Amino acid sequence: MSIAGHQPPPFFKRGPAPLVQLVVLVSISLTLLVVDLRLRYLDVLRQVVAVALTPVQVAANSPVDMASALGRYFAQVDALQAENARLKRTEVEAANRLLRQQYLEEENTRLRALLDMRERLHSEGLVADIVYGSRDVFSRRVIIDRGMQDRIAAGSPVVDERGVVGQVTRLYPLQAEVTLITDKDQAIPAQVARTGQRVVLFGAGNGQLEVRFLAANADVQVGDALVTSGLDGVFLPGLPVAQVEAINREGASGFAQIICAPAAAVEARGTVLVLGRRLPELQPAPEAPAEAPKKKGARSRAAQG
Amino acid sequence: MQPTNTSNRILKPARPWFILFTLAAALTLNLMPIGRLPAMPDWVALVLAFWCVREPLRVGMMSGFALGLLTDVGIGSLFGQHALAYVLVAYFAASLSRRILWFPFLQQALHIFPVLFSAQLLMLLARLVAGGEFPGWTWFLESVTAALLWYPLNLALLLPQFRPVEKDENRPI
Numbered sequence: 001m002s003i004a005g006h007q008p009p010p011f012f013k014r015g016p017a018p019l020v021q022l023v024v025l026v027s028i029s030l031t032l033l034v035v036d037l038r039l040r041y042l043d044v045l046r047q048v049v050a051v052a053l054t055p056v057q058v059a060a061n062s063p064v065d066m067a068s069a070l071g072r073y074f075a076q077v078d079a080l081q082a083e084n085a086r087l088k089r090t091e092v093e094a095a096n097r098l099l100r101q102q103y104l105e106e107e108n109t110r111l112r113a114l115l116d117m118r119e120r121l122h123s124e125g126l127v128a129d130i131v132y133g134s135r136d137v138f139s140r141r142v143i144i145d146r147g148m149q150d151r152i153a154a155g156s157p158v159v160d161e162r163g164v165v166g167q168v169t170r171l172y173p174l175q176a177e178v179t180l181i182t183d184k185d186q187a188i189p190a191q192v193a194r195t196g197q198r199v200v201l202f203g204a205g206n207g208q209l210e211v212r213f214l215a216a217n218a219d220v221q222v223g224d225a226l227v228t229s230g231l232d233g234v235f236l237p238g239l240p241v242a243q244v245e246a247i248n249r250e251g252a253s254g255f256a257q258i259i260c261a262p263a264a265a266v267e268a269r270g271t272v273l274v275l276g277r278r279l280p281e282l283q284p285a286p287e288a289p290a291e292a293p294k295k296k297g298a299r300s301r302a303a304q305g
Numbered sequence: 306m307q308p309t310n311t312s313n314r315i316l317k318p319a320r321p322w323f324i325l326f327t328l329a330a331a332l333t334l335n336l337m338p339i340g341r342l343p344a345m346p347d348w349v350a351l352v353l354a355f356w357c358v359r360e361p362l363r364v365g366m367m368s369g370f371a372l373g374l375l376t377d378v379g380i381g382s383l384f385g386q387h388a389l390a391y392v393l394v395a396y397f398a399a400s401l402s403r404r405i406l407w408f409p410f411l412q413q414a415l416h417i418f419p420v421l422f423s424a425q426l427l428m429l430l431a432r433l434v435a436g437g438e439f440p441g442w443t444w445f446l447e448s449v450t451a452a453l454l455w456y457p458l459n460l461a462l463l464l465p466q467f468r469p470v471e472k473d474e475n476r477p478i
Binding site: 003004005006018021022025026028029030031032033035036037042045046049050053056057059060061063064131132133134135136137138139140141143170177183184185203205 | 329332333334335336337338339341361362365366367369370373374375378379380381382383384385386388389392393396397399400402403429431432433435436437438439440444
């Protein structure tokens with residue numbers, strides 16, 4: 001190997017010239033970039049390297065874990081007691097609703113059976129902890145401590161106690177990467193809870209969300225709650241997503257510019273719930289033989305949900 | 306080899322396992338989950354630039370490429386993003402290696418800054434084309450801190466080479 005910018009005499013040949021090496025490696029890198037971005041062939045390679053990197057990751061996590069453990073140790077007792085009291089109170093408050101929920105669900109099933117409608121889909125949840133935020137500065141993602149071993153599926157929705165947090169986008173054996181709803185590439189179909197107006201929410205890139213492609217005269221007000229519409233076949237309908245913060249109807253594009261704040265504590269560390277994929281079981285539907293399985297699975301699923 | 310070419314001091318040769326150890330330590334520091342602290346330097350780029358300047362025949366573009374891929378997986382960024390940046394850091398640092406050691410450390414840092422800055426610029430360009438979000442101007446402070454760390458880093462990483470050749474039993478260190 002010779003040093004860049006300094007050619008050795010020809011009788012000291014040591015491998016390819018630096019410029020050649022540079023061109024080759026840069027073109028490999030660019031190819032990798034394009035393949036990873038457009039074709040997604042490299043996920044297996046990524047998992048293999050991630051497993052090999054596990055000791056380094058553990059070494060890197062340990063000082064931060066120790067620091068946070070130390071911080072917890074010195075947490076004030078009265079702060080913990082206050083938190084405990086608050087949690088107990090919320091639990092009792094929630095119990096009222098939960099107890100009635102079971103009754104209501106049973107009633108709902110009975111009524112739906114009477115009306116000969118399809119049963120609503122349920123999905124199981126798996127509690128996970130956000131371990132850390134991704135260090136990639138160009139996206140908004142977090143890493144949770146559940147992975148392939150816990151049978152999480154890519155694409156599963158992630159919620160916390162207040163609303164939707166994001167979606168699992170990448171799986172590792174022990175961890176999973178969740179793209180937050182505030183990420184610029186993340187879109188989520190929602191509806192205005194007050195009017196039922198369907199909208200699509202996009203991450204605005206600054207920790208907020210943005211409703212795009214909604215006419216300037218649409219009936220949306222500041223303070224409106226946006227909930228998932230379930231049209232994507234991923235999120236259950238009715239989960240809170242965001243609240244409208246500001247509306248600008250005087251844009252040049254003809255669309256209203258609507259800025260929303262996420263309902264969940266999206267960018268904070270904490271405990272989240274990974275819901276199962278909302279895939280309906282493929283059962284023969286005797287009462288509806290005309291409904292053949294369609295190619296666009298998401299749409300037909302959304303229609304059922 | 307000397308600390309700088311104007312120095313009279315002759316250093317011991319660098320040991321391969323020490324080079325490997327420092328690169329691994331830099332990778333570990335890069336993967337530390339501290340969130341988004343502003344002006345946190347890219348340790349791998351800095352240490353890679355250091356070794357490409359000091360030992361251009363041992364550490365080069367291939368090492369940069371491998372470290373870049375590892376960083377990409379560890380951070381969860383696009384495959385090839387850091388590989389591309391580190392290959393260029395290695396190339397430019399190696400091409401500086403014959404020249405930079407004639408300068409005192411402050412001027413060396415001024416040489417290193419544009420190398421690290423252009424690597425950041427390249428990553429930004431690649432990610433913006435891929436549809437990522439702009440991380441804000443403060444992100445570029447990373448290479449400023451890295452350049453400021455050039456002198457302390459030199460002292461720390463050259464420390465094993467400063468040891469005397471003969472062992473003196475009466476010397477404390």
